[in-house]
Amino acid sequence: QVQLVESGGGLVPPGGSLRLSCEASGRTTSNSYARGWFRQVPGKGREFVAVIRWSGGKTTYYADSVKGRFTLSEDKAKNTVFLQMDSLKSEDTAVYYCAEGRRLITSSVRNPSYYDYWGSGTQVTVSS
Numbered sequence: 001q002v003q004l005v006e007s008g009g010g011l012v013p014p015g016g017s018l019r020l021s022c023e024a025s026g027r028t029t030s031n032s033y034a035r036g037w038f039r040q041v042p043g044k045g046r047e048f049v050a051v052i053r054w055s056g057g058k059t060t061y062y063a064d065s066v067k068g069r070f071t072l073s074e075d076k077a078k079n080t081v082f083l084q085m086d087s088l089k090s091e092d093t094a095v096y097y098c099a100e101g102r103r104l105i106t107s108s109v110r111n112p113s114y115y116d117y118w119g120s121g122t123q124v125t126v127s128s
Contacts (some may be wrong), residue, residue: 002026002117004098008058009122012088016126020083022098036061036072037083038112039094040123042049046097048110050083063107066092088126095121 005088008020022091024035036051059070071084085092101108101115108114 002100004100004117004119006096006098006119006122009096009124011041011125011127013086013128014090014126016088017084017086018088018124020080020085020096020098020122020124022083024079024100024117029053032103033100034109034115035081035098036102037073037081038094038099038115038119039092039096041094046112048112049096050097051109052081053104053106053109055103059106063077063110085124088124090126092124093126094124096124 003025004022006022008018010018012018020039032055034051034053034073036050038046040046049066050070052072052074055061059065067094069087073083099115105113
């Protein structure tokens with residue numbers, strides 16, 4: 001089992017920045033995994049945001065809506081991923097969930113159904 005704990009959400013005005021963290025604990029050792037972020041607004045399904053996938057090498061994936069504004073990084077020694085969110089917009093308002101999946105193939109990384117572990121979420125509100 002893997003436990004994921006998110007932190008760093010909050011209220012920020014449009015154009016502002018936030019940094020989310022997700023720390024993993026438990027059975028975190030794997031040669032092939034993907035760890036990153038999805039988001040969800042009321043009444044809608046979980047939307048892919050950004051993910052780091054390790055399978056031989058490292059590849060980072062971003063949703064088109066956040067590319068150039070969000071940056072995903074990882075501290076492997078601390079089993080933690082960070083989502084730096086800049087130039088935030090009102091449409092970025094959502095609950096952000098950290099997720100981890102094992103042995104995902106490239107075509108699966110944007111689909112929340114393929115992820116095995118989820119955090120409880122952290123609220124991000126972009127409003128003046």
